[in-house]
Amino acid sequence: MTHPTRILFVCLGNICRSPLAEAVFRHKVRERGVEDQFEIDSAGTSGYHDGAPPDPRSSETARRRGVELAGQSRKLSAADLDRFEYVIAMDGENLREIRTLEAAAGGRARIHRLREWDPEASGADVPDPYYGGPSGFDDVHDIVDRSCEALLDRLLAERRA
Numbered sequence: 001m002t003h004p005t006r007i008l009f010v011c012l013g014n015i016c017r018s019p020l021a022e023a024v025f026r027h028k029v030r031e032r033g034v035e036d037q038f039e040i041d042s043a044g045t046s047g048y049h050d051g052a053p054p055d056p057r058s059s060e061t062a063r064r065r066g067v068e069l070a071g072q073s074r075k076l077s078a079a080d081l082d083r084f085e086y087v088i089a090m091d092g093e094n095l096r097e098i099r100t101l102e103a104a105a106g107g108r109a110r111i112h113r114l115r116e117w118d119p120e121a122s123g124a125d126v127p128d129p130y131y132g133g134p135s136g137f138d139d140v141h142d143i144v145d146r147s148c149e150a151l152l153d154r155l156l157a158e159r160r161a
């Protein structure tokens, strides 16, 4: 496989979880020196926060761990399901929304939930930290970090196969 693997992380608002997953995955890709092998982005199913920067609580938690969040919230579109090879939902509700869009508009993306790769809790949701306290953001960061690590291993192995 020569072209970059295109991967899109998706949550509800695209301000807390998916910008974090995008930044953590990008950070790991850089650490491993494989930037040329991936295109990475994030989006939200809702459009509630269109154009907004990442939630400062998510950014601050990530910054303490050496990860910089970037970008502006945007709504998931039907075109994303064609453009990206992997569309990675944070929770079951996101997954249902993505599948509904796929049913209406088609697309070739492989659609998964991030925690399918979590070695500590396979298949569960990344909890929505938006209405919770700050410790929620640390928990989310831990979940996203170990899941992205395993996901990157898997995608690199697939590219080598």
Ligand code: 4NP
Pocket: 011, 012, 013, 014, 015, 016, 017, 018, 048, 128, 129, 130
């Ligand atoms: P996210 O968190 O989906 O991880 O970006 C949320 C952000 C905003 C809202 C809900 C969840 N909201 O209801 O506005």
